[in-house]
Amino acid sequence: MSFLLETKNLTKYYGKRLAIDKVSITVSPGEIVGFVGPNGSGKTTTMRTVMGFLKPDSGKVFLFGEEVNRRNVHRLLRYVGYVPGEVNYYADVTVRRILEFYTSFYEDFDAEYCEYLCKMFDVQLDKKFEELSLGNKKKVSIIQALAHKPRLLILDEPTNSLDPVIQKKLYNILRELRASGVGVLLSSHVLGEVEKLCDRVVFIKDGRIVTPPTFDKSMKKIVVDLSTEQVEQLSRVKADFPEVVELILENSTVVIYFKGSQKRLVHLLNSIDFQDISVTDLSLEDVFENLYRAN
Numbered sequence: 001m002s003f004l005l006e007t008k009n010l011t012k013y014y015g016k017r018l019a020i021d022k023v024s025i026t027v028s029p030g031e032i033v034g035f036v037g038p039n040g041s042g043k044t045t046t047m048r049t050v051m052g053f054l055k056p057d058s059g060k061v062f063l064f065g066e067e068v069n070r071r072n073v074h075r076l077l078r079y080v081g082y083v084p085g086e087v088n089y090y091a092d093v094t095v096r097r098i099l100e101f102y103t104s105f106y107e108d109f110d111a112e113y114c115e116y117l118c119k120m121f122d123v124q125l126d127k128k129f130e131e132l133s134l135g136n137k138k139k140v141s142i143i144q145a146l147a148h149k150p151r152l153l154i155l156d157e158p159t160n161s162l163d164p165v166i167q168k169k170l171y172n173i174l175r176e177l178r179a180s181g182v183g184v185l186l187s188s189h190v191l192g193e194v195e196k197l198c199d200r201v202v203f204i205k206d207g208r209i210v211t212p213p214t215f216d217k218s219m220k221k222i223v224v225d226l227s228t229e230q231v232e233q234l235s236r237v238k239a240d241f242p243e244v245v246e247l248i249l250e251n252s253t254v255v256i257y258f259k260g261s262q263k264r265l266v267h268l269l270n271s272i273d274f275q276d277i278s279v280t281d282l283s284l285e286d287v288f289e290n291l292y293r294a295n
């Protein structure tokens with residue numbers, strides 16, 4: 001099956017500043033892809049380029065298998081829902097009027113579904129947009145992105161400023177949409193959210209897509225507290241256990257990333273004379289920290 005979204009070597013400069021460099025990503029039907037990277041790494045630029053708001057300096061965007069060009073962009077974007085990082089509509093227009101405008105804009109706009117979403121998200125339809133709080137503005141943007149039943153969602157930090165109850169409702173909707181074949185590209189700094197929701201994660205750093213070189217989710221993170229004398233054991237641990245992918249010493253706390261069998265893990269733990277120890281599965285936060293530590 002072809003991708004809902006495919007970017008090939010997207011490159012974008014702002015003046016002389018390179019913002020994204022040969023960014024290639026894909027989203028398949030029924031897949032939620034997390035898009036993760038530090039501030040200024042190029043997530044918004046990539047998403048805005050996909051949406052046609054920015055013209056790439058080089059590279060291509062394919063939507064639903066078609067290469068996007070000037071002639072087909074409007075037709076293809078009808079099947080895309082977009083939540084921008086910063087939401088902006090006409091300030092002195094009511095939410096009801098904003099949503100009515102989209103009814104005429106999208107032929108697949110589903111008024112009943114829109115009403116259902118407004119109720120679910122408790123949207124204040126008769127308030128002017130400028131009178132809404134940040135979170136309530138975001139809700140309007142989410143409803144506008146969903147109500148025309150798009151096949152692909154491009155969500156730039158969609159839960160930013162939403163309260164936890166609304167966040168949960170949005171996750172549930174995204175899960176339902178995924179089950180019906182919708183694809184989602186979702187940028188977020190909330191790594192716990194990405195970890196729970198996304199099928200896979202694409203990392204971006206300084207405008208380039210990067211792959212965590214040695215870290216994967218089958219690893220264990222061992223945090224050990226040692227006394228100064230015990231720190232000396234560590235060079236032996238590294239030599240004796242090739243399963244130790246990385247060993248980081250910060251004062252008297254040691255973090256060991258371990259990829260190996262349970263038996264070898266127990267063997268390693270038995271070989272350390274420690275004061276305190278914890279063993280956990282590797283989290284997305286660990287992967288993120290390791291990938292971006294050089295920054």
Ligand SMILES: Nc1ncnc2c1ncn2[C@@H]1O[C@H](COP(=O)(O)OP(=O)(O)OP(=O)(O)O)[C@@H](O)[C@H]1O
Binds near residue numbers: 042043
């Ligand atoms: N309009 C602009 N003019 C000039 N430079 C820009 C502009 N927008 C973004 N940039 C630069 O492009 C780079 C990528 O920014 P972008 O907003 O895409 O990052 P991001 O990953 O979305 O960041 P954040 O997580 O903070 O939202 C940054 O260096 C940023 O300073």
